[in-house]
Amino acid sequence: GDSVTQMEGPVTLSEEAFLTINCTYTATGYPSLFWYVQYPGEGLQLLLKATKADDKGSNKGFEATYRKETTSFHLEKGSVQVSDSAVYFCALDNNNDMRFGAGTRLTVKP
Amino acid sequence: SQTIHQWPATLVQPVGSPLSLECTVEGTSNPNLYWYRQAAGRGLQLLFYSVGIGQISSEVPQNLSASRPQDRQFILSSKKLLLSDSGFYLCAWSPGHGSYEQYFGPGTRLTVT
Numbered sequence: 001g002d003s004v005t006q007m008e009g010p011v012t013l014s015e016e017a018f019l020t021i022n023c024t025y026t027a028t029g030y031p032s033l034f035w036y037v038q039y040p041g042e043g044l045q046l047l048l049k050a051t052k053a054d055d056k057g058s059n060k061g062f063e064a065t066y067r068k069e070t071t072s073f074h075l076e077k078g079s080v081q082v083s084d085s086a087v088y089f090c091a092l093d094n095n096n097d098m099r100f101g102a103g104t105r106l107t108v109k110p
Numbered sequence: 111s112q113t114i115h116q117w118p119a120t121l122v123q124p125v126g127s128p129l130s131l132e133c134t135v136e137g138t139s140n141p142n143l144y145w146y147r148q149a150a151g152r153g154l155q156l157l158f159y160s161v162g163i164g165q166i167s168s169e170v171p172q173n174l175s176a177s178r179p180q181d182r183q184f185i186l187s188s189k190k191l192l193l194s195d196s197g198f199y200l201c202a203w204s205p206g207h208g209s210y211e212q213y214f215g216p217g218t219r220l221t222v223t
Contacts, residue, residue: 034211043116043200043214044154089154093210096142102153 002027006090006101013080013108021075021104023064023090031094033057033066033073038087038103047075047088080108112137116201116215123222129174129188131218133201136182141203143184144212145176148198160184161206196222 007022025031032051036044048057050066050073057064062077073090085108090101113136123129135141145157156169158176166176173192177185184201198219202212 032210036214041217041219043217044202044212046211046213049211093212096204096206096210098144098156098204098210098212100154 002031002092002094002097002099004090004092004099004101006088006104008102009087009105011104011106013106015082015108015110016079017108019075019077019080019084019106021088021090021106023073023075023101025071025073025090025092025099027071027092027094029094031092033064034091034093035062035064035073035075036089036091036100038089040086044089080106082108082110084108112203112213114201114203114213114215116199116218118218119216120219121221123191123220125193125222126190129186129191129195129220131186131199131201131220133184133186133215134182135184135203138182138203138205140181140206142206142210143178144202144204145184145186146200146202148200148217150197154200157186191222193222196220 003026034049035047037047038044048059050057053068055066064073064075087103087105089103115134143160146154160178200217201215204210204212
């Protein structure tokens with residue numbers, strides 16, 4: 001079945017550092033891809049999405065590009081802030097079958 | 111705009127007691143609805159989903175059940191809680207009809223003692 005694999009955390013960075021969280025997927029057909037963010041004690045928030053190959057999703061300085069040739073959707077941000085500390089989930093949806101990665105905890109230190 | 115509510119926000123229940131968690135969605139009609147459980151430090155486990163009133167699909171066998179008595183209301187229940195039912199319960203909705211990104215509620219923290 002479809003699945004999502006994302007890099008294990010935790011990831012600890014200093015403020016203004018460059019962030020990459022890797023995500024790869026296995027799926028049949030043409031899934032949509034998502035990144036969600038979960039702040040402590042809260043539900044998940046949709047951060048960005050891409051619905052077809054080569055699409056780039058972006059929001060709040062975060063970006064991810066749907067790479068069908070490498071089945072990847074890596075999350076990047078050029079300069080992280082302390083407020084970006086959260087758990088990040090990569091997900092795919094394939095015809096209303098949503099699969100989530102295990103989540104990557106990011107801690108940004110001042 | 112659409113909003114999703116969950117209550118209660120936190121709950122402490124003894125083993126063997128019943129459970130009822132409620133989720134409602136505003137600002138949309140005929141959404142797909144989902145219940146997830148998130149154990150501490152873990153990923154998301156899909157428990158139930160519903161594509162319409164009275165239509166419930168279960169993903170994993172367990173002592174939990176779900177019901178959808180109204181279009182925008184989704185209820186998670188148990189007759190007798192187990193210690194292993196502790197976790198963070200998240201309700202989510204999606205528009206359906208080809209648009210399946212999910213939007214999550216604030217969650218309910220359940221502790222079974």
